[in-house]
Amino acid sequence: MGRSSEVDVEQTAVDVRYRRLDALREQTAARLAEVRRSGPSGSPQNRSERDAFATLYEDRLAQLEGVEQRLTFGRLDLEDGSTRYIGRIGLTDDQHSPLLTDWRAPAAQAFYRATAARPDDVVRRRHLVTRGRTVTGVEDEVLDLSRVDESDLPTLSGEGALLASLSAGRTGRMGDIVATIQAEQDAIIRAPMTGALVVQGGPGTGKTAVALHRAAYLLYAHRTTLERSGVLLLGPSRTFLRYIDQVLPSLGETGVVTATIADLVPGVVANGGEPEEVARLKGDARMARAIESAVQARQRVPAEPVEVHLDGRRLQVRPADVRQAIAHARRTGKPHNLARVGFVREMLGRLAEQYTAVLDQPLPPDERAEVIEDLRTTREVRIALNLAWMPLTPHKLVEDLWAKPWRLAQAAPWLDEQERAALRREPGAPWTPADVPLLDEAAELLGEDDQAARAQAASESRRRAQELQYARDVLNGSGAGGGLVSAELLAERFAESGPRLSTAERAASDRAWTYGHVVVDEAQELSAMAWRTVLRRVPTRSLTIVGDVAQTAAAAGARSWSAALDPVLRGTWRLAELTVNYRTPAEVADAAASVARAAALPLGELTSARRVPGSLRIRTGELLATAATATRAAVAALPQDGSGRVAVVAPEPRVPALLAALGATELADHLPGRGRNDLDARLVVLPPRSTKGLEYDAVVLVEPTAMAPADLYVAMTRPTRSLDVVTEGELPDGLTRTGAGDEARSDGQG
Numbered sequence: 001m002g003r004s005s006e007v008d009v010e011q012t013a014v015d016v017r018y019r020r021l022d023a024l025r026e027q028t029a030a031r032l033a034e035v036r037r038s039g040p041s042g043s044p045q046n047r048s049e050r051d052a053f054a055t056l057y058e059d060r061l062a063q064l065e066g067v068e069q070r071l072t073f074g075r076l077d078l079e080d081g082s083t084r085y086i087g088r089i090g091l092t093d094d095q096h097s098p099l100l101t102d103w104r105a106p107a108a109q110a111f112y113r114a115t116a117a118r119p120d121d122v123v124r125r126r127h128l129v130t131r132g133r134t135v136t137g138v139e140d141e142v143l144d145l146s147r148v149d150e151s152d153l154p155t156l157s158g159e160g161a162l163l164a165s166l167s168a169g170r171t172g173r174m175g176d177i178v179a180t181i182q183a184e185q186d187a188i189i190r191a192p193m194t195g196a197l198v199v200q201g202g203p204g205t206g207k208t209a210v211a212l213h214r215a216a217y218l219l220y221a222h223r224t225t226l227e228r229s230g231v232l233l234l235g236p237s238r239t240f241l242r243y244i245d246q247v248l249p250s251l252g253e254t255g256v257v258t259a260t261i262a263d264l265v266p267g268v269v270a271n272g273g274e275p276e277e278v279a280r281l282k283g284d285a286r287m288a289r290a291i292e293s294a295v296q297a298r299q300r301v302p303a304e305p306v307e308v309h310l311d312g313r314r315l316q317v318r319p320a321d322v323r324q325a326i327a328h329a330r331r332t333g334k335p336h337n338l339a340r341v342g343f344v345r346e347m348l349g350r351l352a353e354q355y356t357a358v359l360d361q362p363l364p365p366d367e368r369a370e371v372i373e374d375l376r377t378t379r380e381v382r383i384a385l386n387l388a389w390m391p392l393t394p395h396k397l398v399e400d401l402w403a404k405p406w407r408l409a410q411a412a413p414w415l416d417e418q419e420r421a422a423l424r425r426e427p428g429a430p431w432t433p434a435d436v437p438l439l440d441e442a443a444e445l446l447g448e449d450d451q452a453a454r455a456q457a458a459s460e461s462r463r464r465a466q467e468l469q470y471a472r473d474v475l476n477g478s479g480a481g482g483g484l485v486s487a488e489l490l491a492e493r494f495a496e497s498g499p500r501l502s503t504a505e506r507a508a509s510d511r512a513w514t515y516g517h518v519v520v521d522e523a524q525e526l527s528a529m530a531w532r533t534v535l536r537r538v539p540t541r542s543l544t545i546v547g548d549v550a551q552t553a554a555a556a557g558a559r560s561w562s563a564a565l566d567p568v569l570r571g572t573w574r575l576a577e578l579t580v581n582y583r584t585p586a587e588v589a590d591a592a593a594s595v596a597r598a599a600a601l602p603l604g605e606l607t608s609a610r611r612v613p614g615s616l617r618i619r620t621g622e623l624l625a626t627a628a629t630a631t632r633a634a635v636a637a638l639p640q641d642g643s644g645r646v647a648v649v650a651p652e653p654r655v656p657a658l659l660a661a662l663g664a665t666e667l668a669d670h671l672p673g674r675g676r677n678d679l680d681a682r683l684v685v686l687p688p689r690s691t692k693g694l695e696y697d698a699v700v701l702v703e704p705t706a707m708a709p710a711d712l713y714v715a716m717t718r719p720t721r722s723l724d725v726v727t728e729g730e731l732p733d734g735l736t737r738t739g740a741g742d743e744a745r746s747d748g749q750g
């Protein structure tokens, strides 16, 4: 059969699947309309039931809408003569026969893993190339041992489709890779959920892509567990989270909480800045001890007895009593504010005894309670007991550490005077991201006075049990679940208290929420204190940790995984490595590696998926003019279809001048502004740190010798097509002019 008739065959197959998708969308939309039509009548129970079904159909509809692009992207021909289509979601026809296999299903695994050496019953793997709903090509791999790859490039599966996707213009938003996941990536995506899996990989190896696909996979494979407990995805910045926010919906998943570490304490807005060195001090593991002793410093035995009065009688808050009451309260192991309740009760009891002792006759029990109540509300007593055991918020505790040097000196004796001075901050100063793990630590040790909350929780849980039973009955009766929704979830949706909150919403607003799985991207940047904050949210230690220790920028970040993780995970983590760079042309990646090696960054094995001759250019000349020339050329080389992004990456102090210079040319139209943010603009000017985790078609790198090695390594590994290095003459160690284009000294007009 010719190629075009093969395309026809696949067009028919793809059409069938889209027809089914359309039918399901219509069906769901009709059900939704029907539920909504039923109007606001009926008992509260009926109403909430209706709302629950409405949400169910809305979610389903959103899922069906999300999978439009490349619904069907693969086909397996198996040894027994059968074929299997692989796609974004599973579909069956009216008769429940499979039409499309979800890429995450076990039956789809061979699509990603089968090789000529281990064909896994597959005789042929086919990638369908589509544009919209039209099949534009097919790419076949016959899994036949006699075809041995002899090039020094890595063996790629679905090579044509992969290379096409790698060299397509960037859009400013990350896309999914379901159609072309490679075997080493697939192994990580489907790895068992238990324990902590660390994924180390050089730049462009697909760590972020793998982390996102793994989240989608785990939600599929462990739906019941994770739908209730939630999945948390931690990224390095808001911009980064925006960059990736399309990926999970395109995989049919919308319920993942995405956040930065700085978002993890609800109610705290950490938008302050501070020098790297200060952040490093705050991230030091010893700060946990500092917080602990700062809390204990608020539990204090007075040096002298303190006199208080009740009904004109003199009583004493005695040091020995306080010492014992503190010891008893600490022994309960409760957080400070909760243990305080016991401390106060004991002290009031002791004062009541003193009071009785000075009376002539013994006190009847009901009057004793009255005395205790009188003592509790006596101002003097309150002050004395507060001085001995101060109720405290996390904010106040941490704020005092920075604002009162003597408190810091007491809590963190290892800091020298200079370091304490660096940490000094006025009360009311904005929180910084490095404060957040300390606030979290403090919140943990202080606890909230949660008696009212606990009583409410108990009554909630009784109500929930009833609703759960009801939801089970409903599901059994209606058959509407179909694996889509669990009784637990439906029960939650029946709940009448306020607007319905999804697991994600509830999790995000609750500091003490514990997730079923946590994915950490750019994990090398986390400080020791940040790790404690993360692990508190996942007591099961079910984690996917991805990063690259050669790209560490934060002073508090990790230079080795063992150094970062052994103290908190005690050797219970396992390591997987990604070794193929998909993003950057080999010429550019090799130059970046050579620069990194010269700076002794910890590099792992890395091969590149493709070469792009001429992709690395070195331009010498006056910086602004040469950068403008390079930028103009890079923008002109972008695809005509409007896709494609260029980044000019320069040391922070140079950014304003570059922005002004480029803004004064015809390139101004491409820069951010007028409602266009950094991700949507075709051209951006950024310091290297701001490009972390992102990518561009072309990067114009200005004055590389003024960048720290890890920053330079990050910046050099951002482009998918070309890198222009702009210098006045000097090059960073490891970068040579041999192998790079445009070697001649130019005057900026080249």
Ligand SMILES: Nc1ncnc2c1ncn2[C@@H]1O[C@H](COP(=O)(O)OP(=O)(O)OP(=O)(O)O)[C@@H](O)[C@H]1O
Binding pocket: 162, 165, 166, 175, 176, 177, 180, 181, 182, 185, 201, 202, 203, 204, 205, 206, 207, 208, 209, 210, 548, 551, 582, 583, 692, 693, 694, 695, 717
């Ligand atoms: N199997 C694949 N198929 C298609 N594209 C892929 C594949 N793997 C990775 N890519 C692409 O390679 C690029 C790099 O991926 P990603 O950003 O996940 O890498 P990373 O390891 O997180 O990089 P860095 O550490 O440099 O931030 C992305 O454009 C991604 O879509």
